[in-house]
Amino acid sequence: MVFEGLLCSVMFRAFILAFLALVVAADGSVGPSTNRSFCTESKECLEYQLVCKTDEYEVRHYSPTRWVSTDAEAYFMGVGAAMAFRRLFQYITGANEGGVQMEMTAPVLVKIPEDTKMWEPALYSLSFPLPAAYQEKPPTPTNDKLYFTEMPEMDVYVRSYGGWMLSVTSRLHAHLLTKELGRVRASYNHSYHYGVGYDSPLKLLNRHNEVWYVADGELVCTDPQEPTPPHTPRPTTPVSPTDSLSDPPTHTLSDSPALPPLQPFLICSIRLFTNSPGPPCSPPL
Ligand SMILES: *[C@@H]1O[C@H](CO)[C@@H](O)[C@H](O)[C@H]1NC(C)=O
Ligand SMILES: *[C@@H]1O[C@H](CO)[C@@H](O)[C@H](O)[C@H]1NC(C)=O
Numbered sequence: 001m002v003f004e005g006l007l008c009s010v011m012f013r014a015f016i017l018a019f020l021a022l023v024v025a026a027d028g029s030v031g032p033s034t035n036r037s038f039c040t041e042s043k044e045c046l047e048y049q050l051v052c053k054t055d056e057y058e059v060r061h062y063s064p065t066r067w068v069s070t071d072a073e074a075y076f077m078g079v080g081a082a083m084a085f086r087r088l089f090q091y092i093t094g095a096n097e098g099g100v101q102m103e104m105t106a107p108v109l110v111k112i113p114e115d116t117k118m119w120e121p122a123l124y125s126l127s128f129p130l131p132a133a134y135q136e137k138p139p140t141p142t143n144d145k146l147y148f149t150e151m152p153e154m155d156v157y158v159r160s161y162g163g164w165m166l167s168v169t170s171r172l173h174a175h176l177l178t179k180e181l182g183r184v185r186a187s188y189n190h191s192y193h194y195g196v197g198y199d200s201p202l203k204l205l206n207r208h209n210e211v212w213y214v215a216d217g218e219l220v221c222t223d224p225q226e227p228t229p230p231h232t233p234r235p236t237t238p239v240s241p242t243d244s245l246s247d248p249p250t251h252t253l254s255d256s257p258a259l260p261p262l263q264p265f266l267i268c269s270i271r272l273f274t275n276s277p278g279p280p281c282s283p284p285l
Contacts, residue, residue, distance in 0.1 A: 029046065029047050029048075029062065029063035029064070029065045029135075030044050030045070030046055030047065030065060030105060030129050030130070030131060030132045030135060031044060031045070031047045031132060032044060032045075033045040033106065038160075038198050038206075038208035039106050039107075039198060040198075040199075040206075041106065041198070041199055041200060041203065042103065042104050042105050042106040043103045043105075043131075044103065044105045044106075044129075044131050044132055045105065045106045045107070045198075046062070046065065046105070046106065046107060046129050047063075048060040048061060048062050048063075049061045051155065051219060051221070052219070052221035053221070054184075054221055054222075054223065056159065056176075056177075056180040057157050057158055057159050057177060057180060057181070058157075058158040058160075059155060059156070059157060059158070059215065059219050059220075059221055060155065060156050060158055061153075061154075061155050062151070062153065062154050062155075062156065063153055064150065064151060064152055064153050065129055065130075065135065065151045066129075066130050066135050066136075066138065066148055066149070066150055066151070067109065067127035067128060067129050067130060067148065067149040067151055068088060068091055068092075068127065068128050068130060068138060068141065068146055068147075068148055068149075069088075069125050069126065069127040069128075069146065069147055069148065069149040070084045070087045070088055070125070070126055070127075070143075070145050070146050070147070071084065071123055071124065071125045071126075071145070072084040072123075072124050072125075072126065073121045073122070073123050073124075074121055074122070074124065075118075075121050075122075076167055080121075080122075080124045081110055081124060081126055084124070084125075084126035085108065085126060087143055087145055087146060088108075088126060088127075088128045088146070089104075090143070091128075091141050091143065091146055092104055092128065095141065095142050095143055096138075096139035096140060096141050096142055097139050097140040097141075097142065098139045100134075100139045102130075102131050102133075102134060103131055104128065105128060105129045105130065105131045106129075106198045107129070107196045107197055107198045107210070108126065108127070108128060108196070108197045108198075109126070109127045109128075109129075109194050109195075109196055110124055110125070110126050110127075110165075110170075110194065110195040110196075110197075111124065111125045111126075111127075111192055111194055112124060112167075112170065112171075112174070112192060112193055112194065112195055113191070113192050114190060114191055114192055114193065115191075125149075127149055130148075154214055154215070155214070155215040155219055156194075156212040156213065156214055156215060157177060157181055157186060157188055157212065157213045157215055158210050158211070158212055159173050159174075159176065159177040159180075159210065159211045160208060160209070160210050161173050161209050161210070161211075162206070162207050162208065162209070163207055163209070164201070164207065164209075165195050165196075165197045165209040169209070170195040170209075170211060173209075173211045174193045174195075174211045174213075177193075177211050177213060178190075178213065181213065181220075184220050184222070184223060185220065186215065186219070186220035187215070187216045187217045187218070187220075188213040188214060188215050188216050189213065189214045189216050193211055193212060193213050194210075194211070194212040194213075194214075195209070195210075195211060196209060196210040196211070196212055197209050198210075
């Protein structure tokens with residue numbers, strides 16, 4: 001009887017442990033930063049599975065996650081992002097019900113609409129991933145400009161680059177990525193991309209940033225030119241008019257959104273990020 005009771009309680013505990021392990025695994029999409037070489041400045045980072053990789057991009061799978069977000073309307077990403085960044089930073093450093101202090105978790109995500117016009121401010125949204133401990137029950141923000149974003153499970157095409165994430169570099173790398181995705185005929189959502197930053201503005205070396213496009217449908221990681229060796233003639237299947245019509249348009253430089261001029265606001269943005277003193281930042285226009 002005693003033995004049976006013991007066995008039962010051992011099994012019960014094993015069951016509970018297994019259950020807990022499952023629960024932890026289910027929201028293990030934000031985790032310790034030891035696994036990624038570019039996640040160096042925060043204790044936790046968003047986790048992912050690498051699906052495949054080419055010389056030009058990676059395909060990654062992300063599990064559903066919860067983020068704290070805020071929007072910024074601005075002519076230049078730098079200024080909008082700096083204001084939004086401050087609000088998010090205040091939230092994690094105690095501007096929430098209960099005054100909870102959270103560790104900053106990487107990366108910072110900026111959702112960038114594709115068709116911004118020079119003469120209209122664009123709506124950017126900035127998000128921080130909630131640390132693993134607050135994924136389920138994040139404290140309520142005291143600032144009503146903050147909200148939570150439930151990021152669905154998704155596959156993304158990723159291009160990485162160093163240096164600073166400015167609207168110019170972000171758009172340049174977004175353009176290079178879309179050019180490549182067009183070439184390999186990958187389908188993705190064309191209406192926006194994410195600018196993804198892993199480093200604080202104070203880090204000077206080995207900075208890591210990314211551009212993401214959300215994949216749509218079948219994932220492409222093979223080069224359409226690869227199966228045909230360079231000297232074999234192209235297959236001689238007749239090309240019907242509908243085939244040639246369905247060819248995706250080739251991307252040329254003129255298809256890309258106009259690159260905004262280099263902003264003189266960078267220094268100002270960095271000052272806002274880091275709360276350092278200086279003359280007031282003038283509005284962009
Ligand atoms: C992350 O790193 C830890 C320890 O370095 C390791 O045990 C774990 O398997 C890694 N997880 C992934 C998903 O690579
Ligand atoms: C692309 O994203 C936008 C904005 O999130 C959404 O409204 C739209 O339905 C998406 N398009 C496709 C093809 O999934």
